[in-house]
Amino acid sequence: MRNKNIISAGPRKFLFKKKGQSRNVFCSMICLTLAAIVLGGIVAAHPKKSIRVLIVTGMDIDAHHWRETTLAAMKELSNDPRIHVDTLTDIYQLGSVNLDRYDVLYLNFNNWGKPDPDTKAENNLKQFVANGGGLVIVHFASGSFESWPEYIKLAGKVWDRKNTHDPRGPFRVEIVDSLHPVTKGMTSYDTDDELYICLTGNEPVHLLARAKSVITGTYHPMAFTLTYKKGRIFHTALGHDARAIHVPGTAELIRRGVAWAAG
Numbered sequence: 001m002r003n004k005n006i007i008s009a010g011p012r013k014f015l016f017k018k019k020g021q022s023r024n025v026f027c028s029m030i031c032l033t034l035a036a037i038v039l040g041g042i043v044a045a046h047p048k049k050s051i052r053v054l055i056v057t058g059m060d061i062d063a064h065h066w067r068e069t070t071l072a073a074m075k076e077l078s079n080d081p082r083i084h085v086d087t088l089t090d091i092y093q094l095g096s097v098n099l100d101r102y103d104v105l106y107l108n109f110n111n112w113g114k115p116d117p118d119t120k121a122e123n124n125l126k127q128f129v130a131n132g133g134g135l136v137i138v139h140f141a142s143g144s145f146e147s148w149p150e151y152i153k154l155a156g157k158v159w160d161r162k163n164t165h166d167p168r169g170p171f172r173v174e175i176v177d178s179l180h181p182v183t184k185g186m187t188s189y190d191t192d193d194e195l196y197i198c199l200t201g202n203e204p205v206h207l208l209a210r211a212k213s214v215i216t217g218t219y220h221p222m223a224f225t226l227t228y229k230k231g232r233i234f235h236t237a238l239g240h241d242a243r244a245i246h247v248p249g250t251a252e253l254i255r256r257g258v259a260w261a262a263g
Helices: 023-038 066-077 119-130 139-141 153-156 247-259
Strands: 006-008 053-054 083-089 104-107 134-138 168-177 187-192 206-212 221-227 230-237
Touching: 023 104, 053 066, 053 247, 066 247, 083 247, 104 119, 119 134, 119 139, 119 153, 119 221, 119 230, 134 139, 134 153, 134 247, 153 230, 187 247, 221 247, 230 247
Parallel strands: 053 083, 053 104, 104 134, 134 230
Antiparallel strands: 006 083, 168 187, 168 206, 206 221, 221 230
């Protein structure tokens, strides 16, 4: 039975109206196709693999409006026609969801002050990534799962439980690796967001983007990747609210991060 807490956006459905074709036209198409194959030409592009994403959401601190950021993420992800999104709005059901149906889990919540999901949920998430599933961690999801010792290995860097961020406002996101598949061809851009100065951890990560804090005077990671066994993880500190997610550069980072995590 389908989990009632999972809301499926479903793939777009296209209706094609059949039109009559003469036998001669049909035969001509077959001949052209065979000729192209003989000549080694490409007849038609193969359909691209779909990417099934489960956004795990449903709670956050008062300063973060999870409904709005979830809708913003769904809108921006829909600009990649391969991506199809479901949402899980009860993080405590994470242990009972069949994650094999998905290519990527997208964490868009924080349960600060609330219990972590149980060991079954923890093992379900870890096993999903270890077996090759993709994981995307956005903004304050870095502060989730405080009691899970393995979470820092999945997230790469987590909230240090002491620091927070610069005052909300404009800053420059610097792309530091323009060759990585996530950021290939991207250039540095301006955003209006929260610049996190609170991430800590010694896991080996591949830095993609950074920004300079007005509080610390130093650079802090805004986006990076890492691996966990067979799985790929994309983590961005950006995305405080819907307006920040809709910044074109940030939207592109998230969209590409999801596709990369899916493999």
